[in-house]
Amino acid sequence: MAQLTIRNLEKVYSGTVKALHGINLDVKDGEFMVxxxxxxxxxxxTLRMIAGLETVxxxxxxxxxxxxxxxPPGDRGIAMVFQNYALYPHMKVxxxxxxxxxxxxxxxxxxxxxxxxxxxxxxIEPLLDRLPKQLSxxxxxxxxxxxxxxxxxxxxxxxxxxxxxxxxxxxSMRVRITDLHRRLKEQGQSSxxxxxxxxxxxxxxxxxxxxxxxDGRIMQVDDxxxxxxxxxxxxxxxxxxxxxxxxxxATLSQGESGPVVTFGDQSIQFGDNLAGRLEAGTAGDxxxxxxxxxxxxxxxxxxxxxAKVSKADFLGxxxxxxxxxxxxxxxxxxxVEDFRKANVDGAIRIRPEEERVFIFDRTSGLxxxxx
Amino acid sequence: MSDSIIHSDDKAIExxxxxxxxxxxxxxxxxxxxxxILTIVGLIMLYPLIWLVGASFMTxxxxxxxxxxxxxxxxxxxxxxxxxxxxxxTFGRFFWNTFLxxxxxxxCTVISCTVVAYGFARFDFPGKKxxxxxxxxxxxxxxxxxxxxxxxxxxxxxxxxxxxxxxxxSAFAGDAxxxxxxxxxxRSIPRDMEEAARVDGATSFQALIYVVVPMLVPAMISVxxxxxxxxxxxxxxxxxxxxxxxxxxxxxxxxxxxxxxESFEWNRILAMSVLTLLPSLLVFFMSQxxxxxxxxxxxxxx
Numbered sequence: 001m002a003q004l005t006i007r008n009l010e011k012v013y014s015g016t017v018k019a020l021h022g023i024n025l026d027v028k029d030g031e032f033m034v035x036x037x038x039x040x041x042x043x044x045x046t047l048r049m050i051a052g053l054e055t056v057x058x059x060x061x062x063x064x065x066x067x068x069x070x071x072p073p074g075d076r077g078i079a080m081v082f083q084n085y086a087l088y089p090h091m092k093v094x095x096x097x098x099x100x101x102x103x104x105x106x107x108x109x110x111x112x113x114x115x116x117x118x119x120x121x122x123x124i125e126p127l128l129d130r131l132p133k134q135l136s137x138x139x140x141x142x143x144x145x146x147x148x149x150x151x152x153x154x155x156x157x158x159x160x161x162x163x164x165x166x167x168x169x170x171x172s173m174r175v176r177i178t179d180l181h182r183r184l185k186e187q188g189q190s191s192x193x194x195x196x197x198x199x200x201x202x203x204x205x206x207x208x209x210x211x212x213x214x215d216g217r218i219m220q221v222d223d224x225x226x227x228x229x230x231x232x233x234x235x236x237x238x239x240x241x242x243x244x245x246x247x248x249x250a251t252l253s254q255g256e257s258g259p260v261v262t263f264g265d266q267s268i269q270f271g272d273n274l275a276g277r278l279e280a281g282t283a284g285d286x287x288x289x290x291x292x293x294x295x296x297x298x299x300x301x302x303x304x305x306x307a308k309v310s311k312a313d314f315l316g317x318x319x320x321x322x323x324x325x326x327x328x329x330x331x332x333x334x335x336v337e338d339f340r341k342a343n344v345d346g347a348i349r350i351r352p353e354e355e356r357v358f359i360f361d362r363t364s365g366l367x368x369x370x371x
Numbered sequence: 372m373s374d375s376i377i378h379s380d381d382k383a384i385e386x387x388x389x390x391x392x393x394x395x396x397x398x399x400x401x402x403x404x405x406x407x408i409l410t411i412v413g414l415i416m417l418y419p420l421i422w423l424v425g426a427s428f429m430t431x432x433x434x435x436x437x438x439x440x441x442x443x444x445x446x447x448x449x450x451x452x453x454x455x456x457x458x459x460x461t462f463g464r465f466f467w468n469t470f471l472x473x474x475x476x477x478x479c480t481v482i483s484c485t486v487v488a489y490g491f492a493r494f495d496f497p498g499k500k501x502x503x504x505x506x507x508x509x510x511x512x513x514x515x516x517x518x519x520x521x522x523x524x525x526x527x528x529x530x531x532x533x534x535x536x537x538x539x540x541s542a543f544a545g546d547a548x549x550x551x552x553x554x555x556x557x558r559s560i561p562r563d564m565e566e567a568a569r570v571d572g573a574t575s576f577q578a579l580i581y582v583v584v585p586m587l588v589p590a591m592i593s594v595x596x597x598x599x600x601x602x603x604x605x606x607x608x609x610x611x612x613x614x615x616x617x618x619x620x621x622x623x624x625x626x627x628x629x630x631x632x633e634s635f636e637w638n639r640i641l642a643m644s645v646l647t648l649l650p651s652l653l654v655f656f657m658s659q660x661x662x663x664x665x666x667x668x669x670x671x672x673x
Contacts, residue, residue, distance in 0.1 A: 053566050074572030086563035090585040099581070100571030147571070 002064050002077065002154030002190045003029045004050065010058030011045055011216070019045050020216040022059060027155075030185050032178070032193045034207030037239070039198060042216040044159055047196045051080050051157050063155055074103070079148035080157040083164060085140040087132035093143050094128040100151050118146045121180070138169045145177070158195040162202065170202075178206050200240055204228070212236045234287050234365040237358060243292045243320060248328040250288035252359060261288050261359075264326025266305055273354045279368040286368070287360040292320070294356040295332040297342045297349065304349040307332075312339065323348070427642040434637050450646075453639030457628060458616050462643055465624035466650075472537050472609075472620055473602045479542035480549060480598045481591050487544040488553035489579050493565065510547035522611060536612045537605075541598070549594045556590035557583070592661040600651045621647045 004027040011020035020042045027033040035043040048054040050061055052073035060067050068076045079100075087096050097118060098111045106114075119125045122142045132140060141161060148156055158177075162170045184191035197203055203210045204224045212219040212227065212235070219239075220232040231237035237245045251262045258271045259278060298304030307323035307330065319339045321332050332350065334342075342348045359369040414421075418440075425440035427449050433442065454462045490496075491503055525536040544550055560583070568578040584591070606622045613619060619627065625647060628640050 051566075051570060053569065072574070073566075073569045074574075078570065080567070080570045082563050082567060084561065084563050086561075086567040088564055088568070088582055088585075099568070103572045103577065147567070151571070 002192045003027060003031075004033075004155055004192055004194065005062040006046075006050075006059070007062070008059035009046065009049065009056065009061065011042065011049060011054065012057040018216065020049075020057075023213075023216075023218050025211060025218065025221065027192055027194060030191050032181050032195065032206060032208040034203040034210045035194065035196045035213060036198065036200060036203040036210055037213035037219075040215070041213040043196045043198075043213050046213070047080075047157050047159055047194060050076075050155070050194060051078055052076055074100075077154035078157055079151045079153035079155075080159065081141075081144050081148050081161045083160040085132070085137075085144045085164075087135075087140060087143055087147070089132050092129050092131055093124065093135070096132065096143060097128075097146050097150050100147065114150050118150045121149070121183075122146045122176075137165050138173065141165060141173060142176075145180075149180070152189065154190045155192045155194065158193065158197075160197055161195075163197070163199070174202060174205055200242070204240070210240075212239060214239075230367070230370055231289075231358070232367055232370075234289065234360040234367070237289050237360070237367070241291055243331050243333065245289050245291045246330045246332075247287050247289045247360070248330065249362070250286055250328075252283050252286045252288075254283065259359075261286075261357075262326075263288070263328045266326035268305055268351070269303055270354050270357070274357060274359070274369065277369045277371050278359060279371055282359060282361075282368045285362045287362050287365070289358040289360055290352040290356065292331045292333040294353045295330075295334070295350045296353060297334070297338055298351045302351065304351050307348050307350055309343060309346050309348060312343075321348070323350075423641055424645055427638065427645045429638060431636060431638050434641075449636075449638030449642030452636065453628070453642040453646075456624065458624075460617060462621070462624065462646065464617070465619055465621045466646075468618055469603065469620035469622075472534050473599055475534075476538035476541045476602050477595050477598045479538060480544075480546055481595050483542055483544040484546065484549040484553055484594060485584065485587065485591060486579070488550050488557055489583060491550070492554050492557035493562070494575075506547045506550055509545075510551060518607075518611065525612065531612060532614045532618065533612075534618070537602075537608050546598070549598070552594060553587065553590055556587060560586050589661045592658050596655060596658060599654055603647075603651050 004025075006023060006025040008022040008024065009020060010018070010022050012018050023046065025033075035046060037043050045054060049056055050063075050068075052068065052071060056069045060069050062068065063077055073080075087093075088099065091099065094115060097115050101111045101114065115128070116125075119128055122145060124139065124142050124146060127135060127139055127143065132143070135143065141164075144161070161177075162173050165173060181191055181193055195202075195206060204227075207224060209221060209223050210227055211221045214235050220227060220236045222230075222232075227236060227240050231240065231245075234247055238247055248263055253260050253262065255269050258269060258275045260267050260269050262268075305325050307325045309321055309323050310329075311322040313320040313322075314336065317336065319334050319336055321334055321339060323330050323332060339348070342350075357369070358367055360366065361368050422438075422440040425442055426434050428445040428447070429442040430444075430446055430448065433444075456462055456465075487506075491499070491506075521536070521540075525531060528535075530536050530539075540546075564582050564586070565578045568582045569575070573581065604622065606626070609620050609623050610626075613623065616627070621643075625640065625643055628643065629635055
């Protein structure tokens with residue numbers, strides 16, 4: 001069993017700069033955990049600490065039953081795939097794959113057998129006698145993947161492995177990696193994965209669970225759906241989802257039949273759904289959040305927000321409409337026909353879907369509409 | 372745009388061709404001038420060397436007879452007599468002595484400087500800054516300043532009149548310049564590969580041997596070459612530490628022939644000088660490709 005447990009993990013650089021503020025994370029056996037966050041959020045540092053390439057300033061890392069804080073990388077039962085492939089440039093693909101096994105003193109037949117296995121799985125058999133510089137980006141990344149796979153590690157670590165590939169290749173490699181993970185799991189092999197990326201599409205499509213990080217702290221750990229539907233705070237809400245969630249300053253007050261959200265000179269009345277979700281006593285200055293996809297056109301006569309259209313980006317099947325309501329900027333996504341129909345003299349009447357709006361505390365950023 | 376090209380008349384094409392031809396002519400002329408100047412300057416710079424080779428086949432009388440470098444009657448006297456030297460030993464012995472200094476010195480330099488540079492480039496340890504400052508300090512220190520203390524030290528150790536003072540300091544990365552050269556080169560090599568090796572289970576030392584060294588080869592060859600040539604040329608070192616003729620390297624042996632002969636047999640000296648040049652030239656041309664790669668790559672390769 002190879003679950004990975006991180007307790008109060010800290011990283012302090014040169015005695016003063018704190019990069020990681022005591023994080024806790026449990027990665028279950030066989031789980032595909034994605035660490036995601038903007039650059040500088042210490043996700044790579046965390047991964048490198050798990051790998052043993054960075055020292056641990058505080059807390060511990062446990063792989064299986066062993067605390068690995070002070071073990072050299074080679075003894076931790078991990079394998080790592082690097083962003084720049086990091087293939088050994090002077091060794092042919094075959095030697096690149098077998099290098100780790102050779103160091104471990106594996107016998108020749110076993111090495112040959114495993115190289116053949118891995119080469120078959122990753123379809124790199126024709127490349128075995130090439131040097132890394134004779135490989136394309138995608139091929140090199142497959143070899144790098146093979147180098148990790150061949151060791152049969154307890155935990156796989158991926159450090160933004162797809163960011164050097166073009167978009168198309170990235171998509172196919174995403175599928176390949178998730179397939180591989182599923183296959184390992186089915187075969188009953190260790191397949192715990194920690195995968196670092198800054199690309200939320202990768203995170204959402206690949207992860208069993210996603211750990212969103214910011215400034216050396218964990219913001220939320222959840223499965224992709226929960227992360228999208230129930231963000232714990234404004235940061236996660238804004239980070240997950242394309243286009244970004246609209247997060248605007250607003251005032252929350254109690255109206256006759258439910259909460260009223262006001263931005264500038266416009267306000268909108270909500271009903272029982274939001275009222276039921278709000279934490280008791282929430283009022284005043286808040287951050288109002290709603291995803292661009294969660295606006296709809298208002299029916300005639302319905303209470304609605306009047307939005308001034310400043311720009312519309314046609315994407316074929318839908319339109320990203322940049323609007324302003326009461327001086328606040330929003331982006332909304334509408335079907336092309338709806339937008340054409342509704343756009344009268346540069347203004348549209350819209351309503352956010354009540355079930356999908358969120359209210360965040362202005363200062364702490366916490367989602368106060370999850371109850 | 373494309374329309375205008377299709378419909379342009381013959382006259383315009385003719386004019387364009389004439390213009391291109393004139394441009395080509397101007398380029399050729401400027402090329403010819405450049406090459407002529409470079410050839411002349413190059414010849415002037417090389418003339419002493421060409422003369423040296425030519426004169427080594429002349430008789431003593433002819434050497435001072437004119438400034439030309441082509442011997443009228445090429446003779447091998449200089450080589451035959453020079454090889455015998457005025458000592459009981461042939462010049463072959465001196466070449467062997469030189470080899471006895473160069474071989475350990477070059478090999479030890481490459482190994483020790485690589486290890487030290489690797490340490491500075493890849494590890495953080497207490498006192499790293501001070502130690503590195505010390506290394507760079509010795510780089511800036513004039514050689515002459517350390518001669519006397521070094522001499523006294525080696526005297527205490529009883530190493531005088533042996534080759535030890537000449538190569539042992541190099542075996543402990545005593546040549547700060549080479550450490551610096553390798554360090555710069557190492558800095559340009561991404562760490563990813565070493566990290567991959569460590570994840571693969573390699574120790575730092577294994578990572579150095581299996582992963583870093585193969586990438587560092589061009590720089591290491593440069594270091595070896597520099598050390599080879601500088602040691603071959605070194606006159607002061609052997610002069611200070613070696614006192615018995617049987618241990619003289621070629622640099623001292625050449626001077627020896629000037630000292631002992633009443634009237635210098637210039638043709639012998641020149642002939643032996645030519646022979647002395649050969650090893651360096653040979654080694655240089657053999658590894659020229661790596662050498663150039665090594666000294667340039669440190670700066671530009673990313």
